[in-house]
Amino acid sequence: MEGNTATGDGRRGERKVVNVTDVRPDLDVLEEIQQRVLWLATRIVDAANHDRDTGDGVKVGGHQASSASLVTAMTALYFAHLDQADRVAVKPHASPVFHAIQYLLGNLDRSYLTQLRARGGLQSYPSRTKDPDEVDFSTGSVGLGAAAPLFAAVTRRYVDAHFGPRPRTRFIAILGDAELDEGNIWEAVADPATTGLGNVMWLVDFNRQSLDRVVPGVRIDQWRGQFQAAGWHVVEVKYGRRLEAAYARPGGQHLRAWIDAMPNEQYQSLFGLAGDALRKQFLDDAPAEVEAFVADIPDGELGPLVTDLGGHDLDAMLDAYAQCDAEPDRPSIVFAYTIKGWGLPIAGNPRNHSALLTVEQVDAFRGQLGLDRETEWDRLDPASPGGIWVNSRREALARPPREQALPITVPDATGVRAAKPISTQEVFGRVLVDLARDEQVAPYLVTTAPDVATSTNLAGFINKTGVFAPTAQRSWSDDRMLRWAQDPSGQHIELGISEMNLFLLLGQLGLSWDLSAQPLLPIGTVYDPFVLRGLDAFLYGTYSGARFVVAGTPSGITLAPEGGAHQSTITASVGLELPGVTFVEPAYATALDWLLCDALAHIAGGRSETTTAAPAEHGAYYFRLTTRPVDQAPFAAARARVGDAVLRRQVLAGAYRLVDAFDMSPELREAHAPVVYLVGSGAVLPEVLAAAGELADEGIAAHVVDVTSLDRLYRAWQRTLRQGVRTATAPSVAGALRSVFAERAPVVTVHDAASHTMAWLGSALGVPCVPLGVDEFGQSGTVSELYELHDLLPGSIVNAALAALSLAT
Numbered sequence: 001m002e003g004n005t006a007t008g009d010g011r012r013g014e015r016k017v018v019n020v021t022d023v024r025p026d027l028d029v030l031e032e033i034q035q036r037v038l039w040l041a042t043r044i045v046d047a048a049n050h051d052r053d054t055g056d057g058v059k060v061g062g063h064q065a066s067s068a069s070l071v072t073a074m075t076a077l078y079f080a081h082l083d084q085a086d087r088v089a090v091k092p093h094a095s096p097v098f099h100a101i102q103y104l105l106g107n108l109d110r111s112y113l114t115q116l117r118a119r120g121g122l123q124s125y126p127s128r129t130k131d132p133d134e135v136d137f138s139t140g141s142v143g144l145g146a147a148a149p150l151f152a153a154v155t156r157r158y159v160d161a162h163f164g165p166r167p168r169t170r171f172i173a174i175l176g177d178a179e180l181d182e183g184n185i186w187e188a189v190a191d192p193a194t195t196g197l198g199n200v201m202w203l204v205d206f207n208r209q210s211l212d213r214v215v216p217g218v219r220i221d222q223w224r225g226q227f228q229a230a231g232w233h234v235v236e237v238k239y240g241r242r243l244e245a246a247y248a249r250p251g252g253q254h255l256r257a258w259i260d261a262m263p264n265e266q267y268q269s270l271f272g273l274a275g276d277a278l279r280k281q282f283l284d285d286a287p288a289e290v291e292a293f294v295a296d297i298p299d300g301e302l303g304p305l306v307t308d309l310g311g312h313d314l315d316a317m318l319d320a321y322a323q324c325d326a327e328p329d330r331p332s333i334v335f336a337y338t339i340k341g342w343g344l345p346i347a348g349n350p351r352n353h354s355a356l357l358t359v360e361q362v363d364a365f366r367g368q369l370g371l372d373r374e375t376e377w378d379r380l381d382p383a384s385p386g387g388i389w390v391n392s393r394r395e396a397l398a399r400p401p402r403e404q405a406l407p408i409t410v411p412d413a414t415g416v417r418a419a420k421p422i423s424t425q426e427v428f429g430r431v432l433v434d435l436a437r438d439e440q441v442a443p444y445l446v447t448t449a450p451d452v453a454t455s456t457n458l459a460g461f462i463n464k465t466g467v468f469a470p471t472a473q474r475s476w477s478d479d480r481m482l483r484w485a486q487d488p489s490g491q492h493i494e495l496g497i498s499e500m501n502l503f504l505l506l507g508q509l510g511l512s513w514d515l516s517a518q519p520l521l522p523i524g525t526v527y528d529p530f531v532l533r534g535l536d537a538f539l540y541g542t543y544s545g546a547r548f549v550v551a552g553t554p555s556g557i558t559l560a561p562e563g564g565a566h567q568s569t570i571t572a573s574v575g576l577e578l579p580g581v582t583f584v585e586p587a588y589a590t591a592l593d594w595l596l597c598d599a600l601a602h603i604a605g606g607r608s609e610t611t612t613a614a615p616a617e618h619g620a621y622y623f624r625l626t627t628r629p630v631d632q633a634p635f636a637a638a639r640a641r642v643g644d645a646v647l648r649r650q651v652l653a654g655a656y657r658l659v660d661a662f663d664m665s666p667e668l669r670e671a672h673a674p675v676v677y678l679v680g681s682g683a684v685l686p687e688v689l690a691a692a693g694e695l696a697d698e699g700i701a702a703h704v705v706d707v708t709s710l711d712r713l714y715r716a717w718q719r720t721l722r723q724g725v726r727t728a729t730a731p732s733v734a735g736a737l738r739s740v741f742a743e744r745a746p747v748v749t750v751h752d753a754a755s756h757t758m759a760w761l762g763s764a765l766g767v768p769c770v771p772l773g774v775d776e777f778g779q780s781g782t783v784s785e786l787y788e789l790h791d792l793l794p795g796s797i798v799n800a801a802l803a804a805l806s807l808a809t
């Protein structure tokens with residue numbers, strides 16, 4: 001088995017301070033428990049595949065082999081190591097092991113055991129929001145679940161510094177070894193914000209197999225070096241106690257050298273063999289000393305000896321965990337050498353990733369454990385030593401409830417003033433500075449950015465609140481624009497340029513009410529095009545139920561001089577389509593002020609009377625902003641015309657009429673002028689307004705609608721449609737649309753984003769629609785040059801309106 005011998009810098013037997021709060025149980029008791037965990041995890045998958053008739057011919061699946069390799073490590077963890085405050089991410093394919101453990105602990109009803117991958121049942125991969133038992137971290141997209149506890153620990157360090165220390169939590173990730181191929185792992189490990197977190201432990205299920213294959217070369221030397229260079233404490237648990245004892249015998253060094261040198265594929269093939277065949281395969285190419293050493297070992301003992309890996313030795317795993325506890329100043333990683341399919345007939349088989357035991361093999365396993373069809377799902381006998389121990393663990397791990405809401409009232413608005421033309425990005429910065437003065441709100445605000453804090457207008461906030469550092473750092477700069485004191489009271493967490501890390505951190509800040517018993521108001525900023533760079537982590541956070549604000553800014557081709565690489569076009573669509581995210585794109589200062597305060601009020605759990613957000617809106621908020629200064633007079637005029645109460649309600653609902661053509665030019669009404677809607681969102685509103693003016697001159701009444709949240713409008717439309725579909729009744733027009741689009745008239749949509757994003761409005765209103773937007777990569781230029789290129793100038797909008805009108809007749 002390739003890879004060096006254990007050279008982790010915490011060697012077994014050299015423990016320093018051991019801070020294990022629990023008493024170790026008898027290893028025989030743990031052994032009994034782990035056999036039951038292995039059985040239940042295997043049978044949970046078996047039942048899903050063999051006991052249930054889905055009727056659709058689609059394979060159910062599940063991962064018996066990937067689960068089995070973690071049974072020892074997770075039994076040791078849950079039944080002899082964890083405290084109530086600890087939080088664990090479980091690798092996706094070990095979901096059956098996790099649920100088997102929760103069941104044995106009494107935290108999961110027996111009825112779920114036959115419901116893996118069934119509707120409303122146990123999820124394929126651990127899910128915070130969907131599983132019936134308490135999952136700390138969702139996993140599924142490999143790499144992300146592994147990194148999440150690291151960012152939860154970053155969050156805890158922040159929470160402890162600001163709100164007083166919580167009971168110590170160990171943030172643990174259990175990951176498959178192939179997860180280390182994912183780049184986000186290394187981005188997380190490399191970021192200075194994650195250094196020195198002694199309460200983090202990663203546990204790698206080092207089965208040297210991925211989905212497709214037995215991994216040919218074992219990269220343990222490389223990984224050890226990389227983690228150590230990043231300041232991590234590395235532990236390798238390579239051999240079990242039985243092999244260690246053999247190595248200690250005279251000549252044992254030859255056995256060890258041979259096992260270390262043996263190709264991984266050869267080693268893994270031993271697990272499928274027995275007797276003489278195993279001996280032959282083991283000794284293929286071996287030096288004579290090895291053959292001599294094993295000559296006296298009977299066939300029946302040779303297999304169990306040479307396959308005795310540390311990751312399947314309970315005692316060795318508990319030692320490894322204790323070594324990590326003894327390192328309070330740096331994160332730890334444990335490489336537990338394991339075998340995929342351990343303890344099952346599929347052990348070590350290169351094609352075992354999706355392999356299932358046959359019904360006969362399951363029957364045999366059941367019989368070996370002394371179980372039958374009546375008793376197979378039973379918990380351990382509560383009067384037995386195993387049952388007594390499990391019960392004590394259940395009590396030790398019981399968690400107190402956590403409060404999700406903050407006891408504060410977020411104001412409806414900060415009253416940000418904007419006499420001159422101003423950009424939404426600048427308003428965003430000003431609103432945050434104002435909120436930093438609000439005694440109720442300020443303590444809970446925390447911002448973060450991947451090296452773009454100044455260029456996204458967070459500087460004002462940071463100058464007021466400082467940058468967070470676990471210990472005070474001396475400042476060497478006198479720059480008055482950039483007073484970035486770094487100390488434990490800072491409220492901005494600065495990250496390196498990794499959008500993955502940004503969204504992973506936002507996701508964890510947004511779950512701090514649960515994982516750190518402290519709700520926060522997290523706000524992140526990112527260049528809008530690079531939202532896509534962190535998209536999987538964005539999804540991960542919102543799938544986990546995290547609540548935060550992210551501002552993508554600047555956005556679109558309005559970032560004209562920057563060129564195609566920096567101009568986002570599909571992000572609006574992403575924001576609109578992401579579940580658990582409310583996408584918002586205001587154009588005017590006061591609208592942004594209202595929307596941002598409302599978003600924070602939702603995150604805080606406070607519900608102001610005027611809020612119109614749907615009850616289902618409990619996720620994150622994505623603000624798409626720009627650096628284009630926009631004249632605020634049209635909004636002031638709409639405010640005067642409609643009044644604050646109605647206007648705010650409409651802005652929050654997603655759209656309002658910025659210009660009413662008949663109010664503006666009453667003669668158009670008298671002349672029964674043709675009507676068209678010009679619907680814009682974000683930076684393009686000045687062009688839309690100019691086009692409306694030109695159309696009025698030509699005798700066409702063009703109402704201008706400013707869409708502040710395409711997402712809320714779309715959801716309102718979908719809600720009424722679905723209602724109609726489900727009840728087979730004619731759907732009504734959603735209220736948010738009806739109040740703004742009172743007349744039936746064709747529409748032109750104008751957006752500095754893919755034209756497709758708003759094109760559905762025609763269907764929603766049942767009228768012709770001409771969607772204008774950006775459907776190609778951008779290039780450098782001035783705003784008007786690029787708007788001309790993409791048909792966003794007033795002249796093109798006028799032509800689009802004429803086209804829409806002609807389509808309507």
Ligand SMILES: Cc1ncc(C[n+]2csc(CCOP(=O)(O)OP(=O)(O)O)c2C)c(N)n1
Pocket residue numbers: 066069092093140141142175176177178179205207209210211340353
């Ligand atoms: C981002 C991502 N890519 C691909 C997959 C599909 N996939 C699931 S598990 C796996 C390999 C897992 O290997 P490893 O991490 O070693 O886990 P093991 O099953 O060996 O325990 C792959 C490719 C995924 N879940 N997520």
Ligand SMILES: [Mg+2]
Pocket residue numbers: 176177178205206207208209210
């Ligand atoms: Mg693996």
